[in-house]
Structures are given as C-alpha cells and as structure tokens.
Amino acid sequence: MASSETQSRSWLKWGALGAAAAGTCAAVVVTATSGLAAFFARRVVTPEKHRVDDVAILAVIADGPALQVVLEATPDTIIDGTYGLYFNDSSAHAVIGRILSYVPREGSVTREVLSVHGGELRTATAGWWSGSLYSDPGQLGLDFSEVELSLPGGPAPAWYIPVLNPCATWAIMVHGRGARRNEGLRAVPTAHRLGMNALLISYRNDGDAPDAPDGRYGLGVTEWADVEVAIDYAIAHGAKDVVLFGYSMGGAISLQAADLARNRKHVLAMVLDAPVINWVDVLAHQAQLNRIPNYVGKYGELMLSHPLGRRITGLAAPVDFKAMDWVSRAVELRTPSLILHSIDDDFVPYEPTAELARRNPEMVTFEPFSKARHTKEWNVDPDRWENVVETWLRPRLGRHSLPRH
Known part of the structure; x- marks a missing residue:
C-alpha cells in the first residue's frame, strides 16, 4: 500500500491534471460559443450575393x-x-x-x-x-422609367412608375433584406388607384445600389439615409408628401426614416408589411429556429451592438437595437401606420406588431393575416390586402392629394 505522502502527491498530480483538463474543456466551450455567436452575428448583417435554388x-x-x-x-x-x-x-x-x-x-x-x-x-x-410575381414593371404592363438616386454611397437605380392624373402624394416602396425593388410591384396597382405615382428604390448592399464601405447591412440604422434621398427626389419632382411602403427590414428602415430623416415632415403615412418592429425579438426567434442556444444568440447580439464587436462582424459601426425597438418606443411613433402581418410569420414574429398597435392605437392600425408566412399577405389574399390598404389610406391622403385633372 502506498504511503499517505505518496497518495498525497498522487492526488495533487491528478488534481493538477484534472484542473488543466477542466480549463481546456472550458476554453473549448468558450471558443465554440464565441465561434457560433460570431457566425450567427455575421450572417445577420452579411448580404447574400446569390439566392440558393432550394x-x-x-x-x-x-x-x-x-x-x-x-x-x-x-x-x-x-x-x-x-x-x-x-x-x-x-x-x-x-x-x-x-x-x-x-x-x-x-x-x-x-x-x-x-x-x-x-x-x-x-x-x-x-x-x-x-412573393414577387414579376421582375420588372414592364411585365405588369406598366409604363415606367429608370431614374437615378444620388445616395450617400453613389448613384443607385430606381423605378419611377407614374399614374394618369396623379395626386400630390407619392408612394415610395422600400424592399426587405435579401430582396430587391421588384418586391414593391405588388403594391403599385393599389397606389395607382389612389392616384399616387410610385418610386421603387434600391438601397445600399441590395445588389442594385452601391455597397456600403463595410459591405454590411445596418438593419435600418444606416439604410434610412437612402430613403431620405428618395423623399428628396419625390419632393423635387412635384410631390407634396409621400407614403412609405416597407417590407420586412424595409419596414424597419421606413420607421427609422420617419423618425430621423431631415425631410421626415413629408412622410404622410406608412404601410408596413411584416415589418421588423424589434430586432432583438427577431434575432432571438431566429436563434431558436436554428437551434442556437439562447445564450449564444445573446452573445451574437452583443457582438452586433458593441463597438468591440466590429472586428468580428465587419460592421463600420455597432447596431443600435434600442433605437429600433418600437415596442419600447411606441409613444414616440407619430406617423400614421398600417401594419399587415401574418400571425404565422416564421421569420419576423407578429407579436411585437400587435403590441405596438396596443400601446399606440392612435397611430398604428394592425391588420392580422394568416397562412401567409413572411411578407406574402398579398399573395394569399390580394383582394383583402388591397381593400384594407385603400380603405385605410384614402381618407388620409387629404384634399391636397386629390388627383389633378
């Protein structure tokens, strides 16, 4: 039998080895967690160059x-x-x-x-x-012209689709993450019936407009400045005010434009389709869908929002999630907004939309759909979508927006 001194030395040896092994395991776990969180964070803000045929x-x-x-x-x-x-x-x-x-x-x-x-x-x-049926306005039989918007990052294309006897209000269509300007074509016939010229814009990193210097989505924190330019264009070409139509992330961008743009006084109303009301909620939902542990998703969120995370995410500046949390900021929203959102949206949960409408019923009207998943409310029931939008918007256009003859 070994002496007590030998046993002591043996326990010390194995204890040291155990501590070293535990430290190694902890380091592996931390490294894996950091890697997964970094992958998740980068994926959120990195534009996809090509759509996968899935x-x-x-x-x-x-x-x-x-x-x-x-x-x-x-x-x-x-x-x-x-x-x-x-x-x-x-x-x-x-x-x-x-x-x-x-x-x-x-x-x-x-x-x-x-x-x-x-x-x-x-x-x-x-x-x-x-959800986009057509790739350009010509396939819808619409007369249109290509125009150029002078965005902060350089010239960007937009479609200008005029209507006969236009009113003084223009419709500006802001597409979502991973989409392009043809996403807004679904709303053009409705805008035209209301007498609005339509401007379907591109914005930084969307594949049509120039990339931002960092090549990353700002999730609305940066892109709203491109909408500001679009509003300037509309006003310079005869509009008195505009209605912003925003899809998904385009909804988040529109909300920021109505809040921050120098020319925000010209934003008469917003029609938002499955908009991001609170990015933190969306990121948590996406982490859950992808079976990413909650703490890893939170770590990824921290990487996106903290200045030190820029080296990992590639962002030029951190994302200010608080500024885009419109549930918390509900009373600050002073632009009349119609939100159409499917209750089974698997990408942007509808609950923040419902809560925003509950907290600010004076400004926000929520029209729930079902079976439409994400941004396909019009596709599932176009008659209802168009009727709701027309009924809500028509009285808000005002006397100055009656069609000119």
Missing part, C-alpha cells in the same frame, strides 16, 4: 396550351395563392397559381403555371420561391 422542380406537364409544374412540397409551396418561382440563376421566372393536387406521402405538390418569363421552365430542375 425548391426542387420535379416535373413540368403540358395541359394543352397551359402548363402545370410539380414541385417539392415545402411550407411555402403548399400554401394557396399566387407566387413567383425563379430559376436559371434567377434570370428567369414563372408565375405560379393555384394548387391542383398535393400528395403529402410523396412530398410533392402540383400547381398551375400562369406565365413564364425569360427562360424555359421545362428544362429547370430547381428554383427559389418568392
């Missing part, structure tokens, strides 16, 4: 002169409504209509094809699903 096209069936397409059944493709299916590296797309059959056990859904633009659907094997 919906399989299983077959295309000729039904006389019409076409039908058999698609992989996904949470998006099994919802009724009208959508865009982009393929051939996003250079072509088809407008997809109603569901003709759905076979869950085979994981397939067959839908009608309403039109095809720019390519041959029969040879495509995959594409990506979108």
Whole structure:
C-alpha cells in the first residue's frame, strides 16, 4: 500500500491534471460559443450575393396550351395563392397559381403555371420561391422609367412608375433584406388607384445600389439615409408628401426614416408589411429556429451592438437595437401606420406588431393575416390586402392629394 505522502502527491498530480483538463474543456466551450455567436452575428448583417435554388422542380406537364409544374412540397409551396418561382440563376421566372393536387406521402405538390418569363421552365430542375410575381414593371404592363438616386454611397437605380392624373402624394416602396425593388410591384396597382405615382428604390448592399464601405447591412440604422434621398427626389419632382411602403427590414428602415430623416415632415403615412418592429425579438426567434442556444444568440447580439464587436462582424459601426425597438418606443411613433402581418410569420414574429398597435392605437392600425408566412399577405389574399390598404389610406391622403385633372 502506498504511503499517505505518496497518495498525497498522487492526488495533487491528478488534481493538477484534472484542473488543466477542466480549463481546456472550458476554453473549448468558450471558443465554440464565441465561434457560433460570431457566425450567427455575421450572417445577420452579411448580404447574400446569390439566392440558393432550394425548391426542387420535379416535373413540368403540358395541359394543352397551359402548363402545370410539380414541385417539392415545402411550407411555402403548399400554401394557396399566387407566387413567383425563379430559376436559371434567377434570370428567369414563372408565375405560379393555384394548387391542383398535393400528395403529402410523396412530398410533392402540383400547381398551375400562369406565365413564364425569360427562360424555359421545362428544362429547370430547381428554383427559389418568392412573393414577387414579376421582375420588372414592364411585365405588369406598366409604363415606367429608370431614374437615378444620388445616395450617400453613389448613384443607385430606381423605378419611377407614374399614374394618369396623379395626386400630390407619392408612394415610395422600400424592399426587405435579401430582396430587391421588384418586391414593391405588388403594391403599385393599389397606389395607382389612389392616384399616387410610385418610386421603387434600391438601397445600399441590395445588389442594385452601391455597397456600403463595410459591405454590411445596418438593419435600418444606416439604410434610412437612402430613403431620405428618395423623399428628396419625390419632393423635387412635384410631390407634396409621400407614403412609405416597407417590407420586412424595409419596414424597419421606413420607421427609422420617419423618425430621423431631415425631410421626415413629408412622410404622410406608412404601410408596413411584416415589418421588423424589434430586432432583438427577431434575432432571438431566429436563434431558436436554428437551434442556437439562447445564450449564444445573446452573445451574437452583443457582438452586433458593441463597438468591440466590429472586428468580428465587419460592421463600420455597432447596431443600435434600442433605437429600433418600437415596442419600447411606441409613444414616440407619430406617423400614421398600417401594419399587415401574418400571425404565422416564421421569420419576423407578429407579436411585437400587435403590441405596438396596443400601446399606440392612435397611430398604428394592425391588420392580422394568416397562412401567409413572411411578407406574402398579398399573395394569399390580394383582394383583402388591397381593400384594407385603400380603405385605410384614402381618407388620409387629404384634399391636397386629390388627383389633378
């Protein structure tokens, strides 16, 4: 049997080894946590250069002169409504209509094809699903012109879509994260019926406008300055005021513009579709969806919002989440706002929208939808979407905004 001194030395040895091992494990855990948080934070603010074709096209069936397409059944493709299916590296797309059959056990859904633009659907094997039916105003039969906005980062393209006998209010469409200006085309017919010229803008890092120096989304903290330029353009070309139509992150951008822009007095109202009301809530939801532990998501949020996190995220300046928390700032919102938001939105939860409307009913009207997921309220029920927007906006346009004859 070993002496007590030998046993003591043995315990000390193993204790030291155990402490070293525990320290190593702790270091590994901290490193892994930091790495995952950094990946999560960078992904939030880094623009995607190319959309991934993540919906399989299983077959295309000729039904006389019409076409039908058999698609992989996904949470998006099994919802009724009208959508865009982009393929051939996003250079072509088809407008997809109603569901003709759905076979869950085979994981397939067959839908009608309403039109095809720019390519041959029969040879495509995959594409990506979108709420944007058309890639430019010409496909809607609209007269339009390409105009240039002098953004802080350089010249950026926009579509100007005039209406006959315009009123003094313009509609400015602000698309969401990962989308482009064609996202706002769905709202143009409604704007035109109300007598508003439409301006569909691009903004920094969206693939059409110049990139910001850091090449990162500001989540609304920086992009609102580009909307400010768009408002200037509208006023310089005859508008008395504007209505901002914002989708998803475009909603967050519009809220910041109405709050901070030098020319914010010209923002008559906002129509926001599935807007980000509180980024902290969205980030927590996305972390949960991606099975990222809550503390890791919080760490990623800290990286985005703290000055020291810039070396990791690549941001030129930290993101001020408090400035974009419109639940906490509810009473500060003084621009009449209609918010259309699906209660099953899987990307931007609707609860902050509902809470904002509850806290500021004087300024905020919340119109809940269902089954629309994210920013597809119009696609699921276009008649209702357009009727709600027209009914809410018409009395707010005012006498000075009656169509000119």
